Amino acid sequence: MLRAHRALAGLGMAVAFAAAMPAAASAMMAPAATMTTATILTASRASSSYDSQVTFTVRVTAASGTPAGSVTFTDVSNGSVLATSTLHNGTASLTTAALAPGSRRIVASYRGGGTYRSSASAAASISVAATGSDAVTYQIDAKHDGDQVRGALKAGSLTKKWRKDLVGGYVSYPVIAGGRVFVTAGNGGGGTIWLYALNAATGHTEWSAVLASNTASYVTLAYDGGDIFAFAPGGSLTAYRASTGHELWADQLSDNAAFGLPPTAYDGVVYVGTSGVGGIVYAVSEASGHIRWAKPVMNGDESSPAVDDSGAYVSYDGQQDYRFSLAGKLVWHHSSGFEGGGGSTPVLHGSSVYARGFPPVDSPVILSKTSGKVTGTFGSDSEPAFADTSMYTINSGTLTKSAASGSPSRWTFANHKLDTAPVVSNGVVYALSTSGNVFGVSTASGAKVWKGTVGQATNGPILSGLAVGGGLLIVPAGSTLTAFGA
Numbered sequence: 001m002l003r004a005h006r007a008l009a010g011l012g013m014a015v016a017f018a019a020a021m022p023a024a025a026s027a028m029m030a031p032a033a034t035m036t037t038a039t040i041l042t043a044s045r046a047s048s049s050y051d052s053q054v055t056f057t058v059r060v061t062a063a064s065g066t067p068a069g070s071v072t073f074t075d076v077s078n079g080s081v082l083a084t085s086t087l088h089n090g091t092a093s094l095t096t097a098a099l100a101p102g103s104r105r106i107v108a109s110y111r112g113g114g115t116y117r118s119s120a121s122a123a124a125s126i127s128v129a130a131t132g133s134d135a136v137t138y139q140i141d142a143k144h145d146g147d148q149v150r151g152a153l154k155a156g157s158l159t160k161k162w163r164k165d166l167v168g169g170y171v172s173y174p175v176i177a178g179g180r181v182f183v184t185a186g187n188g189g190g191g192t193i194w195l196y197a198l199n200a201a202t203g204h205t206e207w208s209a210v211l212a213s214n215t216a217s218y219v220t221l222a223y224d225g226g227d228i229f230a231f232a233p234g235g236s237l238t239a240y241r242a243s244t245g246h247e248l249w250a251d252q253l254s255d256n257a258a259f260g261l262p263p264t265a266y267d268g269v270v271y272v273g274t275s276g277v278g279g280i281v282y283a284v285s286e287a288s289g290h291i292r293w294a295k296p297v298m299n300g301d302e303s304s305p306a307v308d309d310s311g312a313y314v315s316y317d318g319q320q321d322y323r324f325s326l327a328g329k330l331v332w333h334h335s336s337g338f339e340g341g342g343g344s345t346p347v348l349h350g351s352s353v354y355a356r357g358f359p360p361v362d363s364p365v366i367l368s369k370t371s372g373k374v375t376g377t378f379g380s381d382s383e384p385a386f387a388d389t390s391m392y393t394i395n396s397g398t399l400t401k402s403a404a405s406g407s408p409s410r411w412t413f414a415n416h417k418l419d420t421a422p423v424v425s426n427g428v429v430y431a432l433s434t435s436g437n438v439f440g441v442s443t444a445s446g447a448k449v450w451k452g453t454v455g456q457a458t459n460g461p462i463l464s465g466l467a468v469g470g471g472l473l474i475v476p477a478g479s480t481l482t483a484f485g486a
Contacts, residue, residue: 033117037062039071041108041121048099049129051178051226055095056124058085058108062116066090069113075267076123077105078309079327082268083287098225098286100267101130102309135176135469137222138262139383139421142307143348146385146392148468152426154486155440155450158473161485162203163454166196170218171476173262176469177223178242180206183481184219184230193219195230197245200470203483207245211238220304220463224265224286231263235274237284249289253282262304262345262463264312269326271312275300275341281314283328293328298335303343306353310369316343317358321367332372336362349386349404354378366406378406382421385429387443392422392429399431399441411446413439425468432466438475438484454482 037060044055060067066089073082073094085092087110105123112118133151135141140148166185175182179200186193193211198204211219211230219232228242235253240246254274263272269292270284279300283292298320305312311331315321317340323331334355342358352375353367359381366376378384380393391404399413399422416439418431428440428449440450454477467474473484 033112033115035062035064035115035117037067037110037112037116037119039108039110039119039121041106041124043106043124043126045126047127047129049131050099050101051097051132051134053095053097054099054126055093056106056108057091057093058121059091060087060110060119061090065116067110067113067116069111069116072109072111074107074109075099075104076107077103078267079325080267080269081283081285081292081327082106083285084290094287096225096268096287098227098265098268099126099128100309101128103127133469133471134223135174135467135474136224137175137264138173138220138304138345138463138465139347139385140423140467140469142264142266144304144306144345144383145347145349146383146421146423147387148423148425151469151471153428153468153471153473154426155428157486158440158450158452158484159486160452161201161472161483163483164198164203164481166479166481167194169479170464171479171481172218172220172463173465174467174474174476174481175221175223175228176200176467176472176474178226179470180242181472181474181481181483182221182223182228182242183476184211184221185479186218193232195219195221195228195240197228197242198481200472200483203481209240209245209247218463220262222263222265222270224270225268227286229263229265229270229286231261231272237263237270237272237289239286239289251284251289251291253284253291254280261302264305264307266307267326271305271307273297273300273303273305273314275302279316281305281312281322281324283312283326295324295328295330297322298339299341299343301341301343301358304345306346306348308348313346313348313353314343315346315355315357317341317361319355319357319362319365321346321353321355321357321372323353323369323372334367334372334374345383347383347386349391352404354384354391356380356383376406378402385422385424387424387429390443392424392443394418394420394422394431397434399429401429401443401446413441413446413448421465423466423468430466430468430473432475432477436477438466438473452482452484454480
């Protein structure tokens with residue numbers, strides 16, 4: 001089902017309509033809500049793990065009659081609005097596998113309706129464990145830090161498991177989840193774009209879908225809670241069941257363009273930015289496709305939101321850097337004093353945001369997550385990767401390990417023309433060279449501990465990058481995808 005949203009214009013029309021409506025007419029249309037309600041929320045389990053389903057059931061009661069209307073489910077531990085459901089005979093439910101790891105507190109809020117007053121439930125607490133070793137978006141996770149902390153990959157035993165030549169052209173960065181590898185493939189020139197779901201063990205295609213034709217150059221992906229989300233230039237966001245390819249919903253977020261921005265899915269919400277006449281950052285419910293909030297930013301070009309419990313962060317030309325709370329409040333806006341077109345994907349690590357603005361116009365800065373103030377600088381041609389207290393960057397083909405503060409440098413791995421953002425797993429940092437060689441470098445010493453080849457390295461205009469997950473290192477290069485594993 002396709003829904004067209006015009007969030008900001010619609011908001012303005014609603015405000016104008018409400019202002020023009022006479023108070024008396026408004027009172028006639030909406031009888032006074034006088035009857036108290038009680039909202040009770042229960043969870044199907046007190047503890048769970050990521051990607052495992054939990055059902056929240058809410059019942060709204062009153063002294064007489066049955067309240068009608070809708071209930072909103074919110075994770076009040078971080079402000080994520082998960083879904084809004086319609087009451088049927090006073091009850092509603094939400095089943096989700098997308099709760100982020102950590103201690104979650106879910107509240108159901110009844111909006112009221114007719115003569116029934118609004119009410120909210122007590123929080124249902126649930127502990128969600130981090131399991132598996134998924135790579136859920138660009139640079140592995142919602143923080144874009146390139147660090148795969150689970151499912152240790154053993155560089156010493158890596159061999160080529162399979163190689164896939166995909167119809168459609170250039171292959172995107174991979175997403176790895178649920179025993180599958182997801183990529184898009186397109187020619188980068190506005191032709192047909194394909195979404196492929198490949199068996200992670202064999203590389204065989206389990207399902208595929210046509211995402212765009214003649215209008216888009218490429219489509220980007222994110223995964224959360226059993227679903228895969230595809231975002232195309234022009235603002236089209238589509239959700240599929242990851243196991244079957246069944247389309248769940250499709251949204252046209254705006255008429256703005258969107259320049260290859262990877263979506264980020266976190267705790268039941270998809271975050272994405274669009275650009276054009278100004279820019280907008282959207283938060284969209286994974287359950288329904290409904291927009292939870294939409295906020296304006298300077299131009300909005302080429303920045304995938306970096307997300308954790310503290311908020312959603314984006315970085316644009318002129319170091320127009322933003323932090324929004326997961327409830328949609330602007331927390332801070334850092335600016336160098338000018339703006340333009342372009343941006344980059346920020347990275348979250350510890351208490352800092354690593355923002356490159358629009359390279360090479362901007363110089364990368366390290367910002368405090370709390371205040372947005374500059375705390376340091378660093379140099380990198382792509383998104384840096386992190387492991388423990390160290391940062392890994394690639395500049396002019398050379399891989400460097402430094403302190404997370406940006407200095408001092410601890411070692412360099414040079415003379416191999418490395419050309420992708422690095423990723424880290426189990427004490428080894430991986431990167432692809434322009435010659436089609438993949439290197440594994442010891443995080444401790446900077447020495448080469450593994451080398452593989454993918455035969456080609458030209459990725460064209462499509463956003464690409466390596467991923468580690470499910471015991472595999474997945475490397476896109478040109479129109480091919482190669483899997484290395486134990």
